[in-house]
Amino acid sequence: MADYTDNEMMALAAGRLIKNGDVVFAGTGVSMLAATAAKRIYAPRAAIFFETGGIDPALDEMPMSVADLRVMSGTSLNAGLIEAFSIVGHRKLHTIALLGAAQIDQYGNLNTTVIGDYHKPKTRLSGSGGACDAACLASGVIVFMQHEKRRFVQKLDYLTSVGWYRGGDSRKKLGLKRGGPIAVVTNLGVMTFDDATKEMVLAEYYPGIAVRRIVESTGFAIDVSKAVEAAPPAAEDLRILRDEVDPQKLML
DSSP states (O other), rough: OOOOOOHHHHHHHHHTTTTTTEEEOOSSSHHHHHHHHHHIOOOOOOOOEOOSSSSSSSSSSOSSSSSSGGOOOOOOEOOOHHHHHHHTOOTTSSSOOOEOOEEETTTTOOOOEEESSSSEEEEEOOOOHHHHHHHHHHHEEEEEEETOOOOOSSSSSOOBBBBSSSSHHHHHHHTTTSSOEEEEESSSSEEETTTTTTEEEEEEEEETTOOOHHHOOHHHSSBTTEEEEOOOOOOHHHHHHHIIITOSSSSS
8 A cells, every 4th residue: 555645646746847936826725735845845946826815925834725824924925816816927927826626628628617507507616716817827737636537527517717728729719828737636647738739648647556547537538658657755755745744734
């Protein structure tokens, strides 16, 4: 058995994708964990900010949500919603938005609005919040999902946040000249997108996870021909994550 949890693997796998100089728009949950892990381990010169206006906080303690006052502790600037979304779309910054969703399709389009018919839904979800803005304006998007067939679907019940839209150059034809999803990080592996078609492909499967399981958990055809096994979490990375990033186990 692995000596790490799904959330730990996801947070560290996503953290590896963040580079020094990135400005990271983080939400609640695993995305907050991943952003903080990236800052502490992989990209100390990255900056994290939240839609509630905490810009580059110290994050000495893990906030429970973006509305937790700890996102305002030790910040470079305490601002508000307008300033936060001005940063997301700032032309001179490389901004990475970390988002979650209920459904995703092969082009990285996201649904956080409704399951079933919009007018008579099976489940009414939380809605867009700032996700649509971030998906449209950020330099890139990393999506967090549980890898299940009902979530990785051929057709979304509702398109809340645009990814690569219909593939190819269709996103640019919508007027969205930058950005798009970079990766999808799940409890089974890491997906990226083909440079030309913009269709989702399997990049990494986690240690102990069979590629067949990922294929069977995906509701559309996915190219696995170039997939490699992801490196397991290093012992020191796990120590930092557990002892420094989230010692109170709020997200772990």
